[in-house]
Amino acid sequence: MSEPLTNPGLPEFRPHPGYTLTPPRDPRPIVIVGAGGIVRDAHLPAYAKAGFPVASIVDRRPEPARALADRYGIAQAFSDVAEAIAAAPADAVFDLALPPEAHVEVLELLPDGAPVLIQKPLGNHLPDGVRTREVCRRKGLVAAVNTQLRFAPYVAAARELIASGAIGELYDMEIRVCVQTPWEMFPYVLDLDRLEINMHSVHYLDLIRSFLGDPTGVSAVTVRHPRKTHANSRSDIALQYGGRPVRAVVSTNHDHVFGPRYQDSFIKWEGTGGAVRAQMGLLLDYPTGGRDVLEYALADEPEAGWRPLPFTGSWFPDAFIGSMGVLHRYLEGSVDSLPTSVEDVFRTMAVVEAAYRSAESGGEPPPYDA
Template structure:
């Protein structure tokens, strides 16, 4: 079976200017753009030396001292790739030309009030703005989406994300100290992914937890989505499984009335080295025992999915398509689910003892 899963590239890719020079830029953004043949014409960062290092490594012609300088010296059709921390988004967006194309690093704000501020400035300046929710474009996700959209696994009734491994948070020093670490900076990927397949949930139930021997604000979460009486949608993450690779897991699974799909997210296992991804599906045929078929896919979440988010923005901005999958109007709904998950975690569930009050009397 031929499964189309690679992103559609723009016919004429505009230049890119990157605002920010953190680790993710060198690890994913720039390798992805190089692989796709996109031209990065400039980069700016508060610490110029970091921008200069990446410019030398990836042959970027211009290093700018400020966002204002970058804008003043860039072509009108330039697409801006913002890779700084969320509290700096609004200030930076206000410095961009009205109507510009801009890809904003996720999350869309650290708190929902910030998300609304980001949405407001994007609307006011009429920006073609997308959030870099790049998991939607990972090869194994695009392949699964094709099989499901073709109806090959029937009616989808179960979607599960499970992550059980040891995450080296120390590689992300600015993130690991965040008071909303696990859901806001990790499970947000899976929340956004769930929405992209299932739509907006009616409600969400969640609990995010600390490790007793660590100072992290949270490192394990369970998130359950309410999509009615037949759809089971759940995210389970455990970043504290420090017992070797034998029982580590990192997968997305879709089950339908006529088949199932399972994708191993190899990137997260032994991060940042990763292990190979694995994509397999099972189609049920009458009178035959179920069999799983593995499909070899090129590329992985990093860096290939970053081609998808940028390519979709470029094609939208040029008029090649009227669909911008991760536009701010859509991702604000992901942020609403994230916020609801935190509220649910804080409020807690039904107090079991309350069910027995009458009996105790």
């Protein structure tokens, strides 16, 4: 099924062992900081499905914290973060499901050396990420970032197939999203000066990095809707990889209000020997979601066409099992490095910053007067 690899040193052929969905041997108790919609819809369903123990949940609004604690059989609910941290088990893993502007304050309260999973993005602007990274370094925190799309079941299955050499060397990676996104479900983002890239396309830029490594250049356009007051909601981003002949692009349109017929939500990998395509059903009719589909085609078997590639689970909630699980696996020593560390994901934030700077530059003026 696979062809001989012309360049086995390329990153897509040697993925980090933490990207497999192997569960940790002995999960530690989790203290969740935040009781918003992402905790309700993803974190807690994921941890319940995986059997990860949750020791407590804290939110400055006591009602949602208590409601979630009752629903999931969590022993303790708090309204004071410092109190929850003081009551945490000695081996607790802290799960910060907070807006980025709240990260530093809570990180400063954690015990030095504590393990923590931080919600993406690391900040609304690059200096925010620098401050988050500085706190993690100074306190010696074992800090990971919840870049959970890396662990979506269809991504994991595609990664395994690609690493096997089945579709050869990647020369194209495209992510296309054309949907109607209900930003009003997340009111706090409506006042941000940066919206689409740092709150949404960050997932895709991070995913591309996890396959192809760090880009050497970024070009982008990102714009707002002329009749809406929130910030940018449509983007095109192209990543360059030095002399490597690979096209890596992200194209998003969150303003497609014209029904489902021409909506798109997919990741596509093309290689010298074949291709893989994943439909991300979650974004189709969000938050209800549509169907996830994963297919592959091989260049030397054209008569077979596109065939299903088996996988189990979806982005929500299963990918959240992977992002928390890999931190546990690193803590127990079953993987020797942390692929989602703050140090690594800060580099995704640098790509986000480059995209905004590129968009603000206005592009290269055409030489009309030559």
